[in-house]
Amino acid sequence: MAPRLEELCLKMLLFLCILKSSQGMEFTGMKYPFLRMASSFSTAPPRGYDYIILGGGTAGCPLAATLSQNYSVLLLERGGSPYGNANVSYLQNFHISLADISSKSPSQAFISTDGVINARARVLGGGTCINAGFYTRASPSFIKEAGWNEDLVKESYPWVEKQVVQWPELAPWQAALKDGLLEAGVSPFNGYTYDHIYGTKVGGTIFDKDGYRHTAANLLASGNPEKLTVLLHATVQRILFNKRGPRQYACGVIFKDENGRRHRVNLNSRRSSEVILSSGAIGSPQLLLLSGIGPKKDLMKFNIPVVVDNWYVGKGMSDNPMNSIFLPTKKLIKQSLIQSVGITKMGSFIEASSGFGQSSDSIHCHHGIMSAEIGQLSTIPPKLRSIEAAQKYAKTKHEVPREAFKGGFILEKIDGPLSRGHLQLVDTNVDSNPNVTFNYFSHPYDLQRCVYGIRTIERIVHTKRFARLTEDDSYTIEMLLNMSVKANVNLIPKHTNDTASLEQFCRDTVITIWHYHGGCHVGRVVDENYRVLGVDSLRIIDGSTFDSSPGTNPQATVMMMGRYMGVKILRERLGRGAGV
Template identity: 70%
Template sequence: MASKNQHILLQFVLLLCIFCSSQGKEFIKPGQRRPSYIKRASSFSSAEERGSYDYIIVGGGTAGCPLAATLSRRFKVLLLERGGSPYGNRNISRLQNFHISLTDTSPSSPSQPFISTDGVINARARVLGGGSCINAGFYTRASPSYVNAAGWDGNLVNESYPWVERRIVFWPKIAPWQSALRDGLLEAGVSPFNGYTYDHVYGTKVGGTIFDPKGFRHTAADLLAAGKPQNLRVLLHATVQKIVFDTQGRRPKAVGVLFKDESGRQHEAVLRDGAGEVILTSGAIGSPHLLLLSGIGPESELEKWKIPVVLPNQHVGKGMSDNPMNSIFIPTKRPVRQSLIQTVGITKMGTFIEASSGFSQSSDSIRCHHGIMSAEIGQLSGIPPKERTLEAAQKYARNKQDLPWEAFRGGFILEKIEGPLSTGELTLVNKDISSNPSVTFNYFSHPRDLKKCVYGIRTIEKVLRTKHIVSLTGDDEYSMKVLLNMSVKANLNMIPKHTNDTASIEQFCRDTVVTIWHYHGGCHVGKVVDRDYRVLGVAGLRVIDGSTFVNSPGTNPQATVMMMGRYMGVKMLRERLGRAADGV
């Protein structure tokens, strides 16, 4: 369980750089006003709406929005989202404000920070649109082998990805730092160049983005527009407390949910009699958490918290994984334009090489963020996880204004490992759904994960030696001297001095590990849900989100999670309606 000191640290660190950029002001792009079917949770009437819905979906995120839109084409759908609307918040909408939402720790923030027991600061989405509202925007599909292993219908998958892409995905205008990485990867042997593609193929490529050419973010919430408005009701600030079961039959059956609105008043949403279902799309933290609080999970865990056991299942909350990320800072001769993830190198070793670059204000009194690797969003990678204390954060804040400009002039190359074999678990710390459960990922506890990280760091070293990166870094001895001895003070990781020493790089991997927010697991297929994502041993209940994944798909999961919502919506309609589902 995260200590009180960790929670204080989290709030402190994530507030450090709000002053560096504009605060969230109302900004609504033409055509982006909140649709009429989106209401506050307090507008719900338990008496009038009881039994009105065929489907109750818990979680309006990357899976929940496309799923709700699709099911609403033929059935009445209630979508419950614990967060607010993304529309009108420029910290969500504007690429240059990417980091601000992740620094906001207020109750209305679109992200909810948490610290794993490993000491790594992380974040959960808390907004309609889910992680697509607070991520770096990169869009790339899963590999064909991933689709086959999941048991998905390839034809329907190939229909579902484009359904998403037509609505919210764009090709990026590649930034100079991303171009340098592209050319450096190819010179370093991460080939061939596969051009602009959504496909997951070995070599180097440029992927899609949910930021349009003007830097405006499009999210999973926009996919709701593809639904049938008269069949769709979306409630914001609707925090589901537990699933309601009918336990009188042969096996428990989900019949509704209890939720609180923004004023704390409790409501009960009940399914229409018949073939209705409750569907959890609350993510890798939210879905197993809600199952536990509803009485589905390990008996010892439920009895510890005096939660009535609806169905014992020892696998709920188990098998939690997070893809570890490690980054290298590269100082440049001149400031580089901000970029998030655009270029990726996909190696056969199971390591992905990506890049980001930040920017700083021109004022001598302000030192700002480094984009995706900003310490202000919790990436304290210059400090070993167990030493990421309140005192360390305070020291960083004190010293930041005294750092030389060279510490803010450059970019990052990062490596993330595919399919970590290190796993952990999620357990309760109380019975409040609004608070974070305890989450452990056990980064690098499996030796194969360390081997992949070592390979990734050595690949980055090869890239740094290429002419394409050298042309940006030059031979600025002053910059290097300034930076080499201040990596912790500046929260910057330079390339390790002894890359031939495997043990040294392994320690570097452990000491500098951070997250790239691709955690998954807790409701695995075959253990918690079946191949159709029905919860085992329970009727009328499914889980459709990243908690069902054993491995995170592709180099970024958002494309596949959105596809999965659309895919399962169409599949469910076809199973229920046959040919009448055509044209959805």
């Protein structure tokens, strides 16, 4: 047997062993005995559940695990298990889940009205199953503005980190970015750190040294299996309310299973029992609206009975815009996702990815996180992007010349954009994506920061570190922005000798880094303890309550938030001395 063929056979055998082991873990493994299909649900406990959590995602999993230490918890997740799905579990398959637009995909594509293709997680573990794996905490100012207890925050981050986070082995492209950032003046170097600090750093990762992903779903192993039930493929259709005096309170939910059969599940009669929405920045405001909480005019249009007339539900939506530059290199660069980052005081963050594996056989499968293959059509202006365009590209991607894949991406994203948008229902089907508008770059300061980011990338490209990697060390920003069609990115002709042209480049090539947030803001939709205003026994604990996205990637803080709020709720019910 030829060495190359033998190596491939051994890899396949190893993969099948891992897959078999993972599939066994899905429902019967010792770590996760509480995972069940939604169709297995018959009746709730005689007195109902203490907590019903809607969404087993980045916040929902740690929240459920924590609350189950003392109370009965039902976690309803509309997606399936991440275990046994190689496209979720392995770094080299990162792009495949995002490219898959089938009904069984762990991600659900949606196109904002701005024309930017995005993705919602649809799998146990949420966004931690389909993201680029970067782990970094929020800044101290974010923690302070959120009003969180600093001591409890400092307890909650390590609880997450001990279970799912590791330090990365720095890939060549990531090492080049680190050195290039420092040479370009994005300093100091802060080393390997989870902290959000100005300058250049290397963050944590949820991928281990073998490229295996550890997700928020793993945190469920810390739950009490006698008090925790997790239903997969359980799609919540609406929250149920009842009256207690003059106020309404959440008393249960209606969900459908994987066969389309509807089920009702109730809270128990205790006043402290709650339904907790943890369905993300798209799902949580959508479910509030479908359940009768939102602008009265919008609800009446769909004949939804009004429970609370709140104009702010779905308002203030925001997404961190991103733009990317493709840089050709002399030879193939090992695949890597986000590991190094440059944090500037302008609020422009510089990151990088190289999107293909070491094997030339797989070169046409991995074209970076910006490729049209996963829906990021930066080759055409936003208004011309569509799911159909992505499908058309998928059919012809084999025609892209091999040389186009020799290189990597340098990315810049805007943190805390001042541009805001909104979310509205298109119908009363919970499976439908609502209309979402982010209004990218509608605020002039966001454009200023994008231009600053692009010019920072230009400085990095001209450093000695990158000169050793690239085909031509005389690249100008004009040449990079006008890269040939072979590279399949940033194809819109540009003249970049003035700020206006760079601003137009930002508008025309805007893409997402999947850090959307808002729609259920504190003080407008929920109070400081995340209780929904106007009703009882209902909270929202996820990124829809954020006014800005924390750190350079929100997953660390959203997982921490789930743990934090779980402990906070337990201490409120059991007393501060409760051991959690």
